[in-house]
Amino acid sequence: MHSFIDTLFHGEINPFANTDFRSPEYLTMSRQGNDLLDSLYERLDEDARRTMDDYLGAQAEIGDYEARAWFAEGFRLGACMQQDVLSCAAKRRD
Secondary structure, eight states: OOOOOHHHHHTTTGGGGOOOOOOEEEEEEEEHHHHHHHHHHHHOOHHHHHOOOOHHHHHHHHHHHHHHHHHHHHHHHHHHHHHHHHHHHHHOOO
16 A cells, blocks of 8 residues: 555545535536626627637636645645644653
């Protein structure tokens, strides 16, 4: 059996695979967003649609960057918390 670090290193941990996006709240928000986008696209000419597509692509990249940064910071905070817990446990044993 691999350690957690080995599993993480080899890319065998995928939190997105374990995330359920079928909740009624998420589905409602997603549907509303798609409906609004469809409505907006109907009002735009072809050049404005291309500009909108470029904008949405840039926003998706920004969101991905932010999500990775938040994940990394959360991971660091979790590691610090574990370090504190283990150091307290070691002090109690001494």
